[in-house]
Amino acid sequence: MERRNLAGAVFLSIIAVIFLFSALLMHPFGILDESEMDDYIIKNTQSETGADNGVTSVVFDYRGFDTLGEATVLFTAVAGVIMIFRRQKK
Amino acid sequence: MSEMSKIVRTITAVTFPFAMIYGLYVIAHGHLTPGGGFQGGAIVASACAMIMVAFGSKWTIDRIKEKRLSVLESVGAVAFIGLAFLGLIFGGVFFSNFIAGDDIASPLFDNAALGMSDINTAGVLPLMNFAVGLKVIAGLFAIVLVMAYATSSYKEGKK
Numbered sequence: 045m046e047r048r049n050l051a052g053a054v055f056l057s058i059i060a061v062i063f064l065f066s067a068l069l070m071h072p073f074g075i076l077d078e079s080e081m082d083d084y085i086i087k088n089t090q091s092e093t094g095a096d097n098g099v100t101s102v103v104f105d106y107r108g109f110d111t112l113g114e115a116t117v118l119f120t121a122v123a124g125v126i127m128i129f130r131r132q133k134k
Numbered sequence: 135m136s137e138m139s140k141i142v143r144t145i146t147a148v149t150f151p152f153a154m155i156y157g158l159y160v161i162a163h164g165h166l167t168p169g170g171g172f173q174g175g176a177i178v179a180s181a182c183a184m185i186m187v188a189f190g191s192k193w194t195i196d197r198i199k200e201k202r203l204s205v206l207e208s209v210g211a212v213a214f215i216g217l218a219f220l221g222l223i224f225g226g227v228f229f230s231n232f233i234a235g236d237d238i239a240s241p242l243f244d245n246a247a248l249g250m251s252d253i254n255t256a257g258v259l260p261l262m263n264f265a266v267g268l269k270v271i272a273g274l275f276a277i278v279l280v281m282a283y284a285t286s287s288y289k290e291g292k293k
Contacts, residue, residue, distance in 0.1 A: 093231055093256055094165075094256040094259075095166070097166055097167065099168070099170070100170045101165070101256070101259065105231050105258075109229060112215070112218065115266060119273070121273075122207060122276055122277055129283075130280070
């Protein structure tokens with residue numbers, strides 16, 4: 045076996061061991077350790093924003109800044125595509 | 135992309151309004167039911183893409199220029215950021231929901247009772263949904279339209 049393949053095998057086995065341990069140490073599904081923020085949002089969404097859809101109230105109100113970044117990503121993508129595929133002058 | 139057969143065009147013309155109304159419903163009820171500006175905008179944009187596939191990209195680009203679409207997208211982005219800055223001015227915090235709230239009594243977009251949200255509650259959330267919906271509709275449709283037209287005109291030029 046070449047030296048490169050050997051190094052690759054060692055590296056991948058280290059990664060595999062790390063993943064295995066992180067999978068074993070994961071807390072059980074559906075049971076949260078820290079849920080203070082979730083409880084606050086679930087409890088106060090309707091009274092603070094007046095919206096029934098909690099996801100929308102998080103996306104546009106509690107975490108509006110994240111949505112601004114998302115909209116910026118969309119704007120940049122559209123600008124890039126239009127710039128590449130714009131009509132050439134004949 | 136050239137136009138498809140008459141059967142496809144007729145069926146598309148029949149189903150297009152339903153897809154359009156469903157997407158606009160998802161945008162308008164974004165604060166009440168699952169969905170929102172992004173999702174409803176994607177539905178409307180796919181309805182417009184269906185029109186484009188059935189009738190051909192040249193037919194579509196003769197009626198809607200991509201410059202108009204990018205203007206619409208910028209209008210949506212400016213409305214979104216403008217609402218955020220209005221929150222900074224009136225509410226004190228960037229992206230604050232300055233219309234809704236217990237201390238502000240406004241006739242429109244006011245807070246309703248708990249669990250009794252209606253189409254006119256939730257403050258700036260519906261307005262932001264409209265802004266993002268406009269942005270997503272115009273942006274996605276502009277991408278699809280420009281790419282389809284560019285590939286078809288490239289083929290024609292090679293012939």
